[in-house]
Amino acid sequence: MKLRKILSILLVAVMLAGVFGGCSRNIPTEQEVNETGGQSVNGSENQTDAKGTQAPEVQGGGEIIPEEGAKLNFWTLSGYLEYGKAVAELFEEKYGVTVEVQENGLDSVNKMMLDGPSGNGADIFMAAHDSFATAKDAGILAEFSETASAVVKDKINETAVKTVTSEGKIYGIPVSIETYALLYNKALVTGEPASTFEQIREEALAYNNAGENKFWYLTVPTDGYPAFPFLSLYGFQLFGADGSEGDNPGFDTPEFLKGLETIASLKEIIPIKADDLKMETMSLLEQNFKDGKTAYYPIGPWLIKSLKEENIDFGVTVLPTLDGKPMRSFSAVQNAYVSAYTKYPNAAELFATFLTSDDAAALLYSKSYKITANKDIIKVEGLKDDEQLRVFCEEFTKSVPMPSTKRISYYWTIAQSVLSAVFDGTLTPEEGAQKAQKDFDALVASE
Template identity: 25%
Template sequence: MKKAISLLLSAALALGMLAGCGQTPSSAPQSGSAAAPGSETATEPVTIKIWHDGDEAIMQTIADTVNSRLSGDNITVTFEKKTGLSDQLKLYGSDAANGPDMYFYAHDSLGTFVAMDILAPLSEVAGADVLADALPMTVEAGQIGGEQYFLPVYFETLVFLYNKALWQGDIPTTTEDLYAYMQANTDTAAGTYAVVNQHSTAYNVSPFINGFGGYILNEEGHPGLNDPKTIEGVEYNKKFAALQADGDYNTVTTLFNEGKAAAIIGGPWLVSGIRDAGIDFGVASLSDMTLPNGNPLAPYAGVQGVGVLKTGAEAHPEAIGKVLAALASPEVGVALAKSSGCAPANSKAYEDPEVAADELIVAIQKTAETAQPMPNIPEMGVLWGPAESFLVAVNKSGEDVATAAETAQQAALQAIADMQ
């Protein structure tokens, strides 16, 4: 009897282990099925699911504004936080039952999703008017091969943040004056610095590289780490790096927040930490600082916005078109600027007096004139590594710039070749 029971239990346990392997019938309408795509009417309630990996407060602001605009259309937008969104979309990007209808993320991973063939162009669900008021730089960030896949909502770029109690005099208008100020006011032995920057991170050196006319990756997907102009920019950054401590994120932000650095080159994401540290800070645009060649500093910009998944576009084209129109409205931009200090992609949002009075947002908007959107083609994903190795070799290991550039270029070409 005992044997029979244990045999039975073993079999049950073994079968139980396989229980999860069954197929769940898909509840979402499939393309070409009886529930024809795009057949929803204004009376049927529709829920649009958007996945994001961002700040919950920012997403809540967007959700509240969009949902109040769409209440008359019977459309509800829900935002779901998914950590590691990029990997999540690799798994669920073409899964109509379990995946999202849209996603909210930074624009630089757009190329990866387009290469995976999981996104629908915006033209399939919305008219060109959703982009009519957007800043040109943010529109450009959402294009791949001339096709618009991404609706910009807000953007970030590097600005010059300074501690009003520590900075003496005006903010320099040339990088040479800035360097002179740094030389006069930096004491590395005592641990006090004039300006700190993540000097060996490609994103933070982009103002110099782009300003000199160099590039990390061009539109054709060719890396430019050994381009003479890139080398010039990196070489020029080196003398600044020598006066900017170790240059990793934790070190530079702590130096600034503890009042040991008078200024920091960083993005709006640093602001909450600076406020918590009780520092009275001012903001200047990097566009107002010129290099020895006369060009202004030209940082990379990261644009945050939404893309539409093919599965979503097939299931709810009309509803998604309305959601896009609501997201593109100046109200969303104004709400984000007021609640979270984000710089809206919608140019009309800056007409709001409160937004126009915000020093940080205006500095970011000003920088958008010279900023370049980060490359959004998939090759960029493998280039951060070689670019950082290049900067580290020059700034921290003291390698010759030209040699390091050549090594990094070969590594970049190899990394791109490995993608295929």
């Protein structure tokens, strides 16, 4: 799927060492996670939250015990149904708990807000991480026990953990990750791929032929998602350092202005009108890459499977540097949450924790061709040997999680008009920055 656009329509170590590194904390081992779903919460007595939901029951030795007769309902996102059914079957084999699975698209948070209180919602449901703040504020998420929280911190990539954390408390399981990496066409790029954007720019000026649709480098600089690596290059932080400052989009900063200047400079090597460079036309850019007319194309992992099926000779490398600075793409995490209204909190948390197991991560890859949020992918069958997807894992460690503030929709709207104008030269970067802030203030005032 086209990551950002779909999200916005419907709602809207370090490096390889960090990806492959093991864990050294004195919390559940891999075997314990796979077999028990975690250790104990404080004490063994049941605890009850404001909605009357009991915290998971534990016995001596730290094993979470599912309620007798528990039956669970698991809502997956689009493209995850086969994975959901497979992991549910494996969970039932291990724990004897039946899990009904259904695909619910990207509107699961809205559905849970309606169906959860009436008892018709899921016990565990998946949702894109940028809806986390909305879901938490609506009270539909169960706070994880210390047991499950420890498992999340131990098993999951630190960047992903931030997307389910609020005020030090954890509310979900990061399941899969998506971010940008740089695809290159081996028919055009001989030898090692470029590591700097300066090299790409120089090669583009020598190669480009608009009349023949030949462009050395293509992206969509008119949209806030693919443009972000350029906007953030000099330190621009959208909605603050952790993306939660809804009153602070950062449009009035010198870092944002510098980013807009970089967007304007892309016109030299992408001599295409802004109207022809939109998320709706990305399929044309992808086809140009498949046809061997584009050398470099930054995109997410969702395109990789079709490239392999069509026998395109391509490679994947990390995003290049520009002016000596690394590009950092937006990233998205698809999370699984336990409903605050579940009748079976023990079984639901056990199932959620089971999603961090290596077996579940392997099913995520084999059934849905998705990348696990687990930090130690060297243990994940299939994924550990996938050279292309492993690059996306590396890029994720330095990516910026898409802000989860409710005002993120304002960014997408503002970015589309401002970036298009700056890219086409109808607005200067200075005028673009001023317009962005003015438009944001107007949207806030209209609330």
